[in-house]
Amino acid sequence: MAPNEQKLSNGVKTELKKLPKSTFELIVEIPAEKWNGYYNRVCANLSKTRKIDGFRPGKANNKIVAQNFGAKVIFEEVANIAINETFYDALEKNKLAPIGAPKVEVLKIAAENPIIYKATFAVLPKTNIDGYKDVLKRVRIKQNDAKAEDKEIDESIEYLLNSRAKLAAVSRPAQAGDRVEVDFLARLNGVKIEQGESKNHPLIIGKSRFLPEFEKQLTGMKSGENKEFDIVYPKDYYKKELAEKKVRFEIKLNLVQEIITPEFNDDFARALGKFSGAEEVRKNISEGILREKKEKEKEKFRTAIIQELVKKFASGDLPEILIDAEVEQMLHEFKHNIEENGLRFEQYLSQIKKTESDLKSDWRKSAESRVNTHLIIFQVAERENIKITDEETSQEVNKILAKYKNIKEAEKNIDHEKLKTAVNDSLIRQKVFNLLESIALGKK
Numbered sequence: 001m002a003p004n005e006q007k008l009s010n011g012v013k014t015e016l017k018k019l020p021k022s023t024f025e026l027i028v029e030i031p032a033e034k035w036n037g038y039y040n041r042v043c044a045n046l047s048k049t050r051k052i053d054g055f056r057p058g059k060a061n062n063k064i065v066a067q068n069f070g071a072k073v074i075f076e077e078v079a080n081i082a083i084n085e086t087f088y089d090a091l092e093k094n095k096l097a098p099i100g101a102p103k104v105e106v107l108k109i110a111a112e113n114p115i116i117y118k119a120t121f122a123v124l125p126k127t128n129i130d131g132y133k134d135v136l137k138r139v140r141i142k143q144n145d146a147k148a149e150d151k152e153i154d155e156s157i158e159y160l161l162n163s164r165a166k167l168a169a170v171s172r173p174a175q176a177g178d179r180v181e182v183d184f185l186a187r188l189n190g191v192k193i194e195q196g197e198s199k200n201h202p203l204i205i206g207k208s209r210f211l212p213e214f215e216k217q218l219t220g221m222k223s224g225e226n227k228e229f230d231i232v233y234p235k236d237y238y239k240k241e242l243a244e245k246k247v248r249f250e251i252k253l254n255l256v257q258e259i260i261t262p263e264f265n266d267d268f269a270r271a272l273g274k275f276s277g278a279e280e281v282r283k284n285i286s287e288g289i290l291r292e293k294k295e296k297e298k299e300k301f302r303t304a305i306i307q308e309l310v311k312k313f314a315s316g317d318l319p320e321i322l323i324d325a326e327v328e329q330m331l332h333e334f335k336h337n338i339e340e341n342g343l344r345f346e347q348y349l350s351q352i353k354k355t356e357s358d359l360k361s362d363w364r365k366s367a368e369s370r371v372n373t374h375l376i377i378f379q380v381a382e383r384e385n386i387k388i389t390d391e392e393t394s395q396e397v398n399k400i401l402a403k404y405k406n407i408k409e410a411e412k413n414i415d416h417e418k419l420k421t422a423v424n425d426s427l428i429r430q431k432v433f434n435l436l437e438s439i440a441l442g443k444k
Helices: 033-048 062-093 132-137 150-163 212-218 266-271 280-314 321-342 345-352 356-362 366-383 390-402 407-413 417-442
Strands: 004-007 013-019 021-029 098-108 116-123 166-169 179-188 191-204 226-234 245-260
Touching: 021 062, 021 266, 033 062, 033 116, 062 098, 062 116, 098 321, 116 321, 132 417, 150 280, 179 212, 191 245, 212 226, 212 245, 212 417, 266 280, 280 366, 280 417, 321 345, 321 356, 321 366, 356 366, 366 417
Parallel strands: none
Antiparallel strands: 004 013, 013 021, 021 116, 098 116, 166 245, 179 191, 179 245, 226 245
């Protein structure tokens, strides 16, 4: 695209050029007559704020300042002032709003000459969503009737009972299902392996959270007993250096506890505090499963809706900065999920034989789709004039804060502006999706 030249009211000239991927190059030329003003301001500021031997703050003249700091420092400061005072005016004149920090390069700077610099930056691409309602009306997806199965209810009850189980120390030999605490030391060829030692390590025999062969060796042992044995690590073990290797274990069993699970009856239900009996608990669990399944069906429908819109209206002009930011967000979410499940991220990478860079590369297409989803949602919101009131935002923020045990402490540690922005975006998404669903279902 041919450059667009403009002259600002202060004599500053700009030349704007559109580059691929919603990126612009802006060249700004500041007239020579501005030089002295910038130069004097820089020297005065350096004289006031930086130590100059033999002079009190603010008393050294321009010549002394130049001798002390040199042309390079002064020219850099002049460039900074010049850029700060002209760049955003130039953006406003061209009606552009950059995302992220611009890349700025000074092309020319010399005493009493024009200052010329180049700024490269990305903007949010505009997506043309004309006809989006017609696309929605063509969305077809089979929605299953949600039903809570008896097996699912029974499994939830079992989980609830296990969460209320009590532990009782026993003197009998350990058996499957017992909780034990064990000291262990693991050596390969006489050398302790990494993370190969632990004291009072807790585990439940038979749950296979540790090496299955290790758990088998604990069966039949009593509290206070010692034992030594070898284990050959499996071929597919996540640490390659241990795969198929024979490791020597020295262990001491410190504690054996029987897990006593309560019986599911009316007494148990009443002890939960808000139920009259076991049937009411069962009904409550059934309703919870039903809600969750309906939510999944709703999410499936929403996914189909947005996939159709992305397929039709996706921008092929996405700035790299947006895709990079989305990849980083995906990585942050993924790390959190991995660590929530008790696995270190480094361990996970080792298991799947990939690096962090590999994951980022694998996710790039998904990140593009997610960015396009965000853009389309907010384009719909703009077109349909969907807004969130301050009251709606405040109510949602208060709900989030109410989940913290210490609200005052939470208010100190939470960035309120970021939270309000995130809540506002989330509420807009909800309203947009409600509208999109209504259109797709023929209700609007």
